[in-house]
Amino acid sequence: MPSNAAEDEPERPKDDMSPDSPDSAGASSDESEETEQEAAHRHRKQKKQRSFWKELPILIVVALVFAFLIQQFLARVYMIPSGSMEETLHGCPGCTPDRILVDKVTYNFSDPAPGDVVVFKGPEPWVENELPAQESSNGLVEFFRGIGSIVGLAPPDERDFVKRIIATGGQTVECCDDQNRVMVDGQPLDEPYIHWENGQRTQLEFGPVTVPEGSVWVMGDNRNNSQDSRYQGGGGERGAVPVDNIIGKARIIVLPPSRWGGISDHNPQQASAQASAMSAPGWQDGLPIGIGALAAWPAVAGGRRLAVSVRGTADRKR
Secondary structure, three states: OOOHHHHEEEEEOOOOOOOOOOOHHHHHHHHHHHHHHHHHHHHHHHHHHHHHHHHHHHHHHHHHHHHHHHHHOOEEEEEOOOOOOOOOOOOOOOOOOOOOEOOHHHHHHOOOOOOOOEEEOHHHHHHHHOOOOOOOOOOHHHHHHHHHHOOOOOOOOOEEEEEEEEEEOEEEEEEEEOOOOOEEEEEOOOOOEEOHHHHHOOOOOEEEEEEOOEEEOOOOEEEEOOOOOOHHHHHHHHHHHHHHHHEEEEEEEEEEEEEEEEOOOHHHHHHHHHHHHHHOOOHHHHHHHHHHHHHHHHHHHHHHHHHHHHHHHHHHHH
């Protein structure tokens, strides 16, 4: 009988594959691809590690550009160099001076107001007798000084000042009334922020001075140790600061950490006006009682007549 070749051929084990089989070739290909991927990953990792140091200078330059743009147009950190704003802002000799964040955007949309603590460039009458600031001949020193001023590690400019606005253009300011208070337009100011150095609670008398339009009158919170509008330029109208010289409004104490917090912008004029409105003359205190007494008699008499009328009506119905 003819034999069946297919049946006579011995069966091969299914898991017995030669290296030349198609399945084996596929497995080898997969392993090769995985090896290449791992090598590529290691190469990229090494490349990234090497390129960081090359990119570092670029990152520093970009960071400085952003810092410059922010401090030029949005906000800037300033160091308080003197004690003229004690105790609101620390700048006393031997202490750690405050670093404050100055908002340079606010006055693009609103006007400076009484009570605002502002940083401004000293107007000509304030700086006309000052010697020019000495600059180092070492370019590297000046470069790092400029970088430090951007982040508040160095004074940005010796001709920049920080004071509190007391009066604005058109208002008349003078000192003092019989209670040693500064007055604006004849009204005494409410100034809880004043610091009396060495216990001296008497202010220098001045004025009256009418603040020129487009200017503000500024004074230090350390009232008897502040070279402000009372003294600068010889005082008077020359002591006023043009609004155009204002750099921005002091918002926050950012350093040292123990001093973190907002900076008061208490309006001394508004508080004084509110206090005056609420404190009416003594004789007016009796008006409510008098009016009540006058109104009480007609009310009682009318009530009695109404009661009699109601009782009479009730009796007739019965």
